[in-house]
Ligand SMILES: Cc1cc2nc3c(=O)[nH]c(=O)nc-3n(C[C@H](O)[C@H](O)[C@H](O)COP(=O)(O)OP(=O)(O)OC[C@H]3O[C@@H](n4cnc5c(N)ncnc54)[C@H](O)[C@@H]3O)c2cc1C
């Protein structure tokens with residue numbers, strides 16, 4: 087028997103003077119292979135055309151549709167109703183600025199992040215269009231890609247206790263991005279330069295290591311591993327210059 | 340209304356838009372990119388398989404060269420391509436690929452020694468040369484003589500877009516995301532920017548620019564079943580067509596991909612078949628070699644999609660609650676290969692189907708996938724019809740793809756054309772000044788404000804925008820699906836005219852305040868129906884079969900009468916039908932029309948076939 091699902095959805099349109107934040111309930115019949123993408127579009131087409139939410143690839147690839155689903159941040163397009171109870175509560179991601187209902191502004195947050203950590207390969211070399219490409223070990227390429235898979239959905243930030251307490255905390259996605267560049271031989275930044283970016287309480291030392299981030303990451307990024315190694319690497323970076331040479335350590339990511 | 344001024348306005352921040360933006364920024368010009376979504380969520384990020392460039396580093400790519408790539412591309416296009424553009428593309432692709440490596444793309448690299456690959460489901464070994472160790476590797480894609488598709492696992496589009504957006508951030512390219520261009524500002528002669536709706540607040544802004552680029556990607560979402568992201572609904576093409584002077588090139592050239600999953604139409608990459616995946620029917624029989632002994636599953640997309648449909652029509656499809664489908668089988672590639680090289684595919688199957696492709700078959704059917712047509716430009720990327728307007732990427736009909744683009748060629752086109760057109764935009768910006776006419780700006784602004792008012796107040800009517808869209812979906816698929824014929828197309832054209840009248844009477848049911856999604860669609864629906872009509876009307880007139888355009892009633896490729904490109908304009912916005920004209924497919928024939936070598940089909944030759952233009956006389 088098909089279930090009747092009950093959705094409690096956060097509603098607020100900041101651009102409508104008559105709107106106040108509240109929860110609204112909707113009922114909808116469950117169908118085969120139903121995802122929250124199908125549900126929300128049907129609700130907008132059939133019940134309330136003012137409902138705001140974000141979808142783009144609807145294939146779990148672009149990271150646009152993160153929201154809090156029964157208390158847990160996740161990608162809506164990726165969530166099958168058959169894995170959920172009959173009553174489902176949907177809230178927008180915290181931390182990011184609300185656009186309306188379930189839609190938030192992640193773009194501004196992430197672009198600020200790129201600037202903060204200078205999210206690009208730093209090199210003094212100049213591209214030579216006539217030369218063949220510089221060689222790279224395939225294992226290195228795969229290790230970089232492993233971390234490059236982050237889709238900037240914001241789930242890890244929304245789930246993070248530190249990020250909720252301090253607005254300037256970089257978040258797991260940002261630290262992971264820095265780790266990606268540390269791995270990349272094309273980025274010529276020194277340990278000291280990386281330390282200046284993240285060796286602070288807004289950075290790796292603010293992280294409490296409770297790993298809610300890894301728990302919710304829809305791309306299964308190895309955040310536990312990345313954060314652990316970064317913490318160690320940065321701790322040594324802080325003291326390496328005062329340690330005698332036989333105690334110095336270079337932590338490989 | 341807020342007015343923002345910049346040298347270059349890129350409408351679109353996918354690969355094509357950002358690549359052009361970077362070129363301009365590197366040359367000292369100010370650039371703003373607009374995007375419906377944060378730049379990195381642009382649809383380019385969804386491309387899994389890879390991008391073609393004749394680097395020839397891999398064992399199976401040995402002996403490759405831009406000439407071979409060029410020839411594959413022209414054949415793939417069924418000679419519909421502008422050969423000057425295909426040539427620029429094939430020659431520039433290796434440089435563009437290396438530049439992306441320089442900027443940080445983690446391309447998969449050559450691992451020396453013996454490697455096991457698959458062809459047609461059977462393993463074979465090839466020897467990767469030690470001297471090529473660490474150079475960019477390549478995999479196989481349909482319709483190519485050599486393995487030349489560069490890739491990063493199966494997240495190529497994602498990895499390339501992230502690297503390019505990093506570079507854009509480094510160069511100070513501004514991205515205004517959650518914005519939507521809803522009209523161009525122009526005076527019938529020169530483009531001066533765009534009227535833009537903010538998708539955070541709903542307010543309108545005017546962007547004034549000396550050069551404007553349409554890089555809004557494909558418009559697959561005029562079909563219900565499409566592999567495209569839901570934002571690919573043709574906004575860029577619509578604002579071009581709305582000018583009345585900018586032509587829509589080859590609207591009828593629509594590509595279907597053989598492997599969209601059933602029911603959600605999410606694409607699983609051609610890399611599956613490239614790596615050795617096979618197609619099976621209801622009896623789990625591998626049928627493609629019967630139709631295409633030579634290339635089997637790796638014939639070009641149009642051919643595979645057609646053969647699949649043909650096979651389903653014989654009653655050999657698998658019946659399901661969402662219609663008939665076929666199976667894609669990658670089980671024999673093994674767990675290790677699937678979980679590393681085809682990881683996204685595995686994730687998609689598990690998350691959206693509950694299927695584990697290591698042990699189970701994947702239900703697939705051909706699904707709308709790529710728009711070969713688009714804003715018609717010359718080889719510099721300058722749009723016909725308006726000065727200062729350019730276009731690149733899937734949104735453009737530059738036209739290196741003709742009537743069928745090869746897998747891996749469109750992602751490559753975005754950065755190659757981006758680089759090339761970017762250079763031309765820089766030349767334009769360096770040498771041209773634009774007069775911003777306040778009357779043109781005011782007129783454009785007022786028109787859009789009035790449209791919004793009318794939609795909210797319902798002064799044109801109260802048609803439901805979703806109902807109108809559904810009617811359009813049904814109609815375009817009936818007429819302009821994989822197989823087309825005169826009767827169905829004529830019926831679709833008549834119906835779309837009625838639907839267009841309904842689209843003009845849409846009114847909102849919600850209040851339209853803020854980033855209201857109903858209003859976004861309502862602002863576009865008339866344009867979407869016009870695009871659908873261009874597709875159907877163009878397909879009705881084209882009485883031949885070429886590439887992806889397959890007429891059951893005209894099965895021959897007719898080079899005598901139809902070796903040309905359709906140009907559709909919407910002369911008066913109140914017209915019911917587009918105005919069609921035609922231009923020769925190409926001015927230069929490096930390769931005169933001939934057989935593709937796959938797909939079968941008869942050819943009606945030209946009365947006076949051209950002789951090959953020597954390569955030296957290229958663009
Ligand atoms: C599922 C899938 C897989 C694919 N795989 C491959 C592959 O393996 N190899 C390959 O070569 N090709 C592949 N393609 C095709 C390729 O991905 C696209 O052709 C290419 O990425 C298009 O890039 P683009 O920059 O032109 O447009 P997009 O990346 O689509 O970017 C369009 C941009 O325009 C913006 N935009 C749109 N309308 C407006 C508006 N009105 N106002 C403001 N901004 C707007 C969007 O927000 C976005 O930023 C695939 C396509 C699909 C659907």
Ligand code: SF4
Nearest residue numbers: 246293294296297299
């Ligand atoms: S481990 Fe660190 S980054 Fe992850 S949720 Fe906890 S505090 Fe946040």
Ligand code: SF4
Nearest residue numbers: 236237239240242303
């Ligand atoms: S690390 Fe994971 S959860 Fe965090 S933004 Fe990236 S993909 Fe999302």
Ligand code: FES
Nearest residue numbers: 142144148149163
């Ligand atoms: S819509 Fe792209 S991840 Fe959900």
